[in-house]
Amino acid sequence: MTNTDSTDTPDTAGTTRKHTALPKARILVEALPWLTRHHGKTVVIKFGGNAMVDDALKAAFAQDVVFLHHAGLRPVVVHGGGPQISAQLDRLGLTSEFKAGLRVTTPEAMNVVRMVLAGQVQRELVGLLNEHGPLAVGMTGEDAHTMTATKHYAEIGGERVDIGRVGEITAIDTGAVQALLDNGRIPVISSVARSADDADAHGVFNVNADTAAAALAAALGAETLMVLTDVEGLYEDWPHSDEVISRLTASELEALLPDLASGMVPKMQGCLHAVRNGVTTARVIDGRVQHSILLEIFTDEGIGTMVVPDPVATDQEGLQP
Ligand SMILES: Nc1ncnc2c1ncn2[C@@H]1O[C@H](COP(=O)(O)OP(=O)(O)O)[C@@H](O)[C@H]1O
Numbered sequence: 091m092t093n094t095d096s097t098d099t100p101d102t103a104g105t106t107r108k109h110t111a112l113p114k115a116r117i118l119v120e121a122l123p124w125l126t127r128h129h130g131k132t133v134v135i136k137f138g139g140n141a142m143v144d145d146a147l148k149a150a151f152a153q154d155v156v157f158l159h160h161a162g163l164r165p166v167v168v169h170g171g172g173p174q175i176s177a178q179l180d181r182l183g184l185t186s187e188f189k190a191g192l193r194v195t196t197p198e199a200m201n202v203v204r205m206v207l208a209g210q211v212q213r214e215l216v217g218l219l220n221e222h223g224p225l226a227v228g229m230t231g232e233d234a235h236t237m238t239a240t241k242h243y244a245e246i247g248g249e250r251v252d253i254g255r256v257g258e259i260t261a262i263d264t265g266a267v268q269a270l271l272d273n274g275r276i277p278v279i280s281s282v283a284r285s286a287d288d289a290d291a292h293g294v295f296n297v298n299a300d301t302a303a304a305a306l307a308a309a310l311g312a313e314t315l316m317v318l319t320d321v322e323g324l325y326e327d328w329p330h331s332d333e334v335i336s337r338l339t340a341s342e343l344e345a346l347l348p349d350l351a352s353g354m355v356p357k358m359q360g361c362l363h364a365v366r367n368g369v370t371t372a373r374v375i376d377g378r379v380q381h382s383i384l385l386e387i388f389t390d391e392g393i394g395t396m397v398v399p400d401p402v403a404t405d406q407e408g409l410q411p
Protein backbone atom coordinates (compact mmCIF):
# COMPACT_ATOMS: atom_id res chain seq x y z
CA MET A 91 0.00 0.00 0.00
CA THR A 92 1.51 3.34 -1.02
CA ASN A 93 1.33 6.37 1.17
CA THR A 94 -0.45 8.67 -1.30
CA ASP A 95 -3.57 10.71 -0.86
CA SER A 96 -5.39 9.31 -3.88
CA THR A 97 -5.96 5.78 -5.06
CA ASP A 98 -6.89 4.12 -8.37
CA THR A 99 -10.28 2.46 -8.23
CA PRO A 100 -12.12 0.69 -11.06
CA ASP A 101 -15.33 2.54 -11.87
CA THR A 102 -18.55 0.99 -13.21
CA ALA A 103 -17.34 1.29 -16.80
CA GLY A 104 -14.33 -0.86 -15.92
CA THR A 105 -11.76 1.94 -16.32
CA THR A 106 -9.77 3.27 -13.43
CA ARG A 107 -10.31 6.67 -11.88
CA LYS A 108 -8.35 8.63 -9.33
CA HIS A 109 -10.37 9.52 -6.31
CA THR A 110 -9.53 11.92 -3.58
CA ALA A 111 -11.58 10.52 -0.74
CA LEU A 112 -8.55 9.52 1.30
CA PRO A 113 -7.42 13.03 2.39
CA LYS A 114 -10.98 13.74 3.50
CA ALA A 115 -11.08 10.48 5.42
CA ARG A 116 -7.74 11.35 7.03
CA ILE A 117 -9.15 14.68 8.21
CA LEU A 118 -12.12 12.88 9.75
CA VAL A 119 -9.87 10.32 11.41
CA GLU A 120 -7.63 13.07 12.76
CA ALA A 121 -10.73 14.54 14.39
CA LEU A 122 -11.61 11.27 16.16
CA PRO A 123 -9.57 11.70 19.38
CA TRP A 124 -10.72 15.30 19.63
CA LEU A 125 -14.36 14.28 19.12
CA THR A 126 -13.99 11.73 21.92
CA ARG A 127 -12.25 14.19 24.17
CA HIS A 128 -14.74 17.04 23.76
CA HIS A 129 -17.95 14.99 23.67
CA GLY A 130 -20.54 16.39 26.09
CA LYS A 131 -18.28 19.30 27.06
CA THR A 132 -19.41 22.91 27.21
CA VAL A 133 -17.59 25.39 25.00
CA VAL A 134 -18.20 29.11 25.40
CA ILE A 135 -17.42 30.96 22.19
CA LYS A 136 -17.05 34.72 22.20
CA PHE A 137 -17.59 36.23 18.77
CA GLY A 138 -16.12 39.75 18.71
CA GLY A 139 -17.64 42.55 16.69
CA ASN A 140 -14.32 43.07 14.91
CA ALA A 141 -14.29 39.42 13.81
CA MET A 142 -17.70 39.78 12.13
CA VAL A 143 -15.95 41.01 9.04
CA ASP A 144 -18.26 39.81 6.27
CA ASP A 145 -21.26 37.62 5.52
CA ALA A 146 -19.15 34.61 4.45
CA LEU A 147 -17.27 34.63 7.76
CA LYS A 148 -20.46 34.95 9.78
CA ALA A 149 -22.01 32.07 7.83
CA ALA A 150 -18.88 29.94 8.42
CA PHE A 151 -19.01 30.81 12.12
CA ALA A 152 -22.62 29.59 12.26
CA GLN A 153 -21.67 26.35 10.45
CA ASP A 154 -18.86 25.71 12.94
CA VAL A 155 -21.08 26.25 15.96
CA VAL A 156 -23.78 23.98 14.54
CA PHE A 157 -21.09 21.40 13.73
CA LEU A 158 -19.93 21.45 17.38
CA HIS A 159 -23.53 20.97 18.47
CA HIS A 160 -24.05 17.98 16.17
CA ALA A 161 -20.67 16.54 17.21
CA GLY A 162 -21.99 16.28 20.78
CA LEU A 163 -20.47 19.39 22.35
CA ARG A 164 -22.54 22.02 24.16
CA PRO A 165 -21.67 25.35 22.48
CA VAL A 166 -22.74 28.65 24.04
CA VAL A 167 -22.23 31.86 22.06
CA VAL A 168 -21.54 35.21 23.75
CA HIS A 169 -21.26 37.95 21.19
CA GLY A 170 -19.78 41.43 21.04
CA GLY A 171 -20.59 44.25 18.66
CA GLY A 172 -18.34 47.17 19.61
CA PRO A 173 -17.93 48.52 16.04
CA GLN A 174 -21.65 48.06 15.35
CA ILE A 175 -22.53 50.04 18.52
CA SER A 176 -20.06 52.79 17.59
CA ALA A 177 -21.57 53.03 14.08
CA GLN A 178 -25.09 53.39 15.47
CA LEU A 179 -24.02 55.97 18.07
CA ASP A 180 -22.35 57.85 15.23
CA ARG A 181 -25.52 57.75 13.11
CA LEU A 182 -27.41 59.20 16.06
CA GLY A 183 -24.82 61.93 16.55
CA LEU A 184 -23.71 60.52 19.93
CA THR A 185 -20.03 60.37 20.84
CA SER A 186 -18.11 57.12 21.41
CA GLU A 187 -15.36 57.31 23.97
CA PHE A 188 -13.37 54.46 25.50
CA LYS A 189 -11.53 54.62 28.81
CA ALA A 190 -9.31 51.73 29.90
CA GLY A 191 -10.72 49.74 26.95
CA LEU A 192 -14.35 50.19 28.05
CA ARG A 193 -17.05 52.32 26.46
CA VAL A 194 -18.07 55.35 28.49
CA THR A 195 -21.79 54.57 28.56
CA THR A 196 -24.27 57.35 29.29
CA PRO A 197 -27.87 56.25 29.97
CA GLU A 198 -28.69 57.36 26.40
CA ALA A 199 -25.80 55.30 24.98
CA MET A 200 -26.91 52.35 27.12
CA ASN A 201 -30.20 52.24 25.21
CA VAL A 202 -28.26 52.12 21.95
CA VAL A 203 -25.88 49.41 23.26
CA ARG A 204 -28.83 47.24 24.27
CA MET A 205 -30.70 47.89 21.02
CA VAL A 206 -27.70 47.07 18.80
CA LEU A 207 -26.53 44.00 20.75
CA ALA A 208 -29.90 42.39 21.47
CA GLY A 209 -31.90 43.75 18.52
CA GLN A 210 -29.35 43.64 15.72
CA VAL A 211 -26.18 41.59 16.24
CA GLN A 212 -27.80 38.83 18.30
CA ARG A 213 -30.78 38.57 15.90
CA GLU A 214 -28.44 38.19 12.94
CA LEU A 215 -26.40 35.42 14.62
CA VAL A 216 -29.53 33.59 15.79
CA GLY A 217 -30.90 33.79 12.24
CA LEU A 218 -27.69 32.39 10.73
CA LEU A 219 -27.56 29.50 13.22
CA ASN A 220 -31.22 28.70 12.68
CA GLU A 221 -30.69 28.30 8.95
CA HIS A 222 -29.42 24.87 10.06
CA GLY A 223 -32.46 23.95 12.16
CA PRO A 224 -34.41 25.12 15.20
CA LEU A 225 -31.33 25.44 17.39
CA ALA A 226 -30.40 28.92 18.51
CA VAL A 227 -32.21 30.91 21.18
CA GLY A 228 -31.17 34.51 21.80
CA MET A 229 -31.16 36.13 25.22
CA THR A 230 -29.33 38.86 27.09
CA GLY A 231 -27.66 38.59 30.46
CA GLU A 232 -30.79 40.24 31.87
CA ASP A 233 -32.94 37.21 31.08
CA ALA A 234 -33.67 34.88 33.99
CA HIS A 235 -31.07 36.80 36.03
CA THR A 236 -28.31 35.18 33.97
CA MET A 237 -25.92 38.08 34.63
CA THR A 238 -26.20 40.53 37.51
CA ALA A 239 -23.85 43.50 37.76
CA THR A 240 -22.96 46.55 39.80
CA LYS A 241 -21.39 49.75 38.55
CA HIS A 242 -17.80 49.39 37.41
CA TYR A 243 -15.29 52.22 37.83
CA ALA A 244 -12.22 52.34 35.58
CA GLU A 245 -8.78 52.55 37.22
CA ILE A 246 -6.74 55.14 35.35
CA GLY A 247 -3.38 56.29 36.72
CA GLY A 248 -4.37 55.18 40.21
CA GLU A 249 -7.67 57.15 39.98
CA ARG A 250 -11.16 55.70 40.09
CA VAL A 251 -12.96 57.06 37.04
CA ASP A 252 -16.75 57.07 36.49
CA ILE A 253 -17.51 55.59 33.05
CA GLY A 254 -21.30 55.54 33.35
CA ARG A 255 -23.46 52.45 32.90
CA VAL A 256 -20.59 49.96 32.63
CA GLY A 257 -21.18 46.90 34.73
CA GLU A 258 -19.05 44.54 36.76
CA ILE A 259 -20.59 41.09 37.00
CA THR A 260 -21.35 40.11 40.59
CA ALA A 261 -23.45 37.00 40.03
CA ILE A 262 -24.27 34.51 37.29
CA ASP A 263 -27.31 32.26 37.30
CA THR A 264 -26.64 29.51 34.77
CA GLY A 265 -30.12 27.96 35.07
CA ALA A 266 -31.60 29.29 31.83
CA VAL A 267 -28.45 28.54 29.81
CA GLN A 268 -28.21 24.99 31.17
CA ALA A 269 -31.91 24.42 30.48
CA LEU A 270 -31.46 25.51 26.87
CA LEU A 271 -28.41 23.27 26.47
CA ASP A 272 -30.25 20.33 28.03
CA ASN A 273 -33.06 21.02 25.57
CA GLY A 274 -30.66 20.70 22.63
CA ARG A 275 -30.50 24.45 21.90
CA ILE A 276 -27.63 26.85 21.32
CA PRO A 277 -27.85 29.89 23.62
CA VAL A 278 -26.73 33.16 22.01
CA ILE A 279 -26.13 35.77 24.68
CA SER A 280 -25.72 39.54 24.52
CA SER A 281 -23.45 41.09 27.14
CA VAL A 282 -26.04 43.24 28.89
CA ALA A 283 -26.53 42.58 32.61
CA ARG A 284 -29.33 43.42 35.03
CA SER A 285 -28.55 45.75 37.88
CA ALA A 286 -28.09 44.20 41.31
CA ASP A 287 -29.88 47.24 42.73
CA ASP A 288 -33.66 46.94 42.32
CA ALA A 289 -33.98 50.68 42.98
CA ASP A 290 -31.62 51.49 40.06
CA ALA A 291 -33.80 53.49 37.67
CA HIS A 292 -31.83 52.39 34.60
CA GLY A 293 -31.86 48.70 35.50
CA VAL A 294 -29.17 47.48 33.10
CA PHE A 295 -25.41 47.65 32.57
CA ASN A 296 -23.14 47.43 29.55
CA VAL A 297 -20.59 44.63 30.11
CA ASN A 298 -17.57 44.04 27.92
CA ALA A 299 -18.36 40.88 25.94
CA ASP A 300 -14.97 39.22 26.68
CA THR A 301 -15.54 39.69 30.39
CA ALA A 302 -19.10 38.37 30.13
CA ALA A 303 -18.00 35.29 28.15
CA ALA A 304 -15.22 34.48 30.63
CA ALA A 305 -17.50 34.87 33.66
CA LEU A 306 -20.12 32.65 32.03
CA ALA A 307 -17.53 30.01 31.03
CA ALA A 308 -16.33 29.82 34.64
CA ALA A 309 -19.86 29.69 36.06
CA LEU A 310 -20.88 26.95 33.61
CA GLY A 311 -17.75 24.91 34.38
CA ALA A 312 -17.01 25.00 30.65
CA GLU A 313 -14.14 22.98 29.27
CA THR A 314 -13.10 25.69 26.83
CA LEU A 315 -13.42 29.43 26.42
CA MET A 316 -12.75 30.44 22.84
CA VAL A 317 -12.40 34.12 21.97
CA LEU A 318 -12.64 34.98 18.27
CA THR A 319 -11.09 38.29 17.33
CA ASP A 320 -9.41 40.15 14.45
CA VAL A 321 -5.80 39.16 15.14
CA GLU A 322 -4.04 35.78 15.06
CA GLY A 323 -3.75 35.64 18.84
CA LEU A 324 -1.77 37.45 21.51
CA TYR A 325 1.26 39.05 19.87
CA GLU A 326 4.42 38.96 21.92
CA ASP A 327 5.52 42.50 21.18
CA TRP A 328 2.47 44.25 19.73
CA PRO A 329 2.46 46.45 17.65
CA HIS A 330 6.17 45.96 16.78
CA SER A 331 6.04 42.27 15.89
CA ASP A 332 3.42 39.77 14.83
CA GLU A 333 4.97 36.82 16.67
CA VAL A 334 2.04 35.01 18.28
CA ILE A 335 2.45 33.49 21.74
CA SER A 336 1.04 30.01 21.23
CA ARG A 337 0.81 28.80 24.83
CA LEU A 338 0.84 30.47 28.23
CA THR A 339 0.24 29.30 31.77
CA ALA A 340 -1.97 31.38 34.03
CA SER A 341 1.08 32.72 35.94
CA GLU A 342 2.90 33.61 32.74
CA LEU A 343 -0.18 35.49 31.53
CA GLU A 344 -0.58 37.25 34.86
CA ALA A 345 2.98 38.55 34.58
CA LEU A 346 2.25 39.91 31.08
CA LEU A 347 -1.07 41.60 31.91
CA PRO A 348 0.27 44.99 33.12
CA ASP A 349 2.03 45.49 29.76
CA LEU A 350 -0.92 44.65 27.53
CA ALA A 351 -2.77 47.27 25.51
CA SER A 352 -6.35 48.14 24.53
CA GLY A 353 -8.60 45.35 23.23
CA MET A 354 -6.36 42.55 24.51
CA VAL A 355 -6.75 43.56 28.15
CA PRO A 356 -10.33 42.34 28.74
CA LYS A 357 -9.66 39.26 26.57
CA MET A 358 -6.57 38.16 28.47
CA GLN A 359 -8.03 39.12 31.86
CA GLY A 360 -11.03 36.99 30.87
CA CYS A 361 -8.82 34.06 29.87
CA LEU A 362 -6.99 34.30 33.19
CA HIS A 363 -10.24 34.44 35.15
CA ALA A 364 -11.56 31.42 33.23
CA VAL A 365 -8.56 29.12 33.75
CA ARG A 366 -8.24 30.19 37.40
CA ASN A 367 -11.88 29.23 37.90
CA GLY A 368 -12.13 25.75 36.49
CA VAL A 369 -12.05 26.21 32.71
CA THR A 370 -9.51 23.78 31.20
CA THR A 371 -8.29 26.01 28.37
CA ALA A 372 -8.94 29.54 27.18
CA ARG A 373 -7.98 30.39 23.62
CA VAL A 374 -7.77 33.56 21.59
CA ILE A 375 -8.06 32.76 17.90
CA ASP A 376 -8.35 34.56 14.59
CA GLY A 377 -12.01 34.93 13.73
CA ARG A 378 -11.05 36.20 10.26
CA VAL A 379 -9.96 32.69 9.29
CA GLN A 380 -12.93 30.72 8.01
CA HIS A 381 -13.72 27.68 10.18
CA SER A 382 -11.13 28.68 12.78
CA ILE A 383 -13.30 27.09 15.49
CA LEU A 384 -13.22 23.67 13.81
CA LEU A 385 -9.48 23.93 13.17
CA GLU A 386 -8.89 24.74 16.81
CA ILE A 387 -11.14 22.05 18.29
CA PHE A 388 -10.80 19.14 15.88
CA THR A 389 -7.30 19.23 14.40
CA ASP A 390 -3.84 18.64 15.79
CA GLU A 391 -2.65 22.00 14.55
CA GLY A 392 -4.35 24.44 16.91
CA ILE A 393 -4.08 28.11 16.06
CA GLY A 394 -3.84 31.27 18.12
CA THR A 395 -2.98 31.61 21.80
CA MET A 396 -3.88 28.99 24.38
CA VAL A 397 -3.94 29.71 28.13
CA VAL A 398 -3.83 26.79 30.55
CA PRO A 399 -4.06 26.64 34.35
CA ASP A 400 -1.07 26.30 36.70
CA PRO A 401 0.45 23.78 36.92
CA VAL A 402 0.17 22.50 33.35
CA ALA A 403 -1.33 19.00 33.35
CA THR A 404 -0.15 16.66 30.62
CA ASP A 405 -2.51 13.95 29.63
CA GLN A 406 -1.24 10.36 29.59
CA GLU A 407 -2.01 9.86 25.92
CA GLY A 408 0.30 12.76 25.09
CA LEU A 409 -2.54 14.93 23.82
CA GLN A 410 -2.43 18.65 24.49
CA PRO A 411 -5.46 19.82 26.49
N1 LIG B 1 -0.54 42.06 22.34
C1 LIG B 1 -1.52 42.17 21.44
N2 LIG B 1 -1.73 41.17 20.55
C2 LIG B 1 -2.73 41.24 19.65
N3 LIG B 1 -3.57 42.30 19.54
C3 LIG B 1 -3.42 43.34 20.39
C4 LIG B 1 -2.39 43.32 21.38
N4 LIG B 1 -2.52 44.44 22.10
C5 LIG B 1 -3.54 45.14 21.60
N5 LIG B 1 -4.11 44.50 20.55
C6 LIG B 1 -5.28 45.00 19.82
O1 LIG B 1 -6.46 44.32 20.29
C7 LIG B 1 -7.37 44.21 19.19
C8 LIG B 1 -8.47 43.17 19.48
O2 LIG B 1 -9.37 43.67 20.45
P1 LIG B 1 -10.79 44.32 20.02
O3 LIG B 1 -10.55 45.38 18.98
O4 LIG B 1 -11.47 44.76 21.26
O5 LIG B 1 -11.50 43.10 19.30
P2 LIG B 1 -12.93 42.37 19.45
O6 LIG B 1 -13.95 43.24 18.81
O7 LIG B 1 -12.72 41.07 18.76
O8 LIG B 1 -13.21 42.20 20.93
C9 LIG B 1 -6.46 43.88 18.03
O9 LIG B 1 -7.04 44.19 16.79
C10 LIG B 1 -5.22 44.75 18.31
O10 LIG B 1 -5.37 45.98 17.68
Ligand SMILES: CC(=O)N[C@@H](CCC(=O)OP(=O)(O)O)C(=O)O
Nearest residue numbers: 138139170171172192193298299
Ligand atom coordinates in the same frame (compact mmCIF):
# COMPACT_ATOMS: atom_id res chain seq x y z
C1 LIG C 1 -18.26 48.19 28.45
C2 LIG C 1 -18.02 47.95 27.00
O1 LIG C 1 -17.03 48.44 26.46
N1 LIG C 1 -18.90 47.17 26.35
C3 LIG C 1 -18.79 46.84 24.96
C4 LIG C 1 -19.80 45.73 24.66
C5 LIG C 1 -19.65 45.11 23.29
C6 LIG C 1 -18.30 44.42 23.11
O2 LIG C 1 -17.59 44.09 24.05
O3 LIG C 1 -18.03 44.16 21.81
P1 LIG C 1 -16.64 43.61 21.18
O4 LIG C 1 -16.44 42.27 21.73
O5 LIG C 1 -16.92 43.60 19.73
O6 LIG C 1 -15.54 44.58 21.57
C7 LIG C 1 -19.08 48.07 24.07
O7 LIG C 1 -19.92 48.90 24.43
O8 LIG C 1 -18.46 48.16 22.98
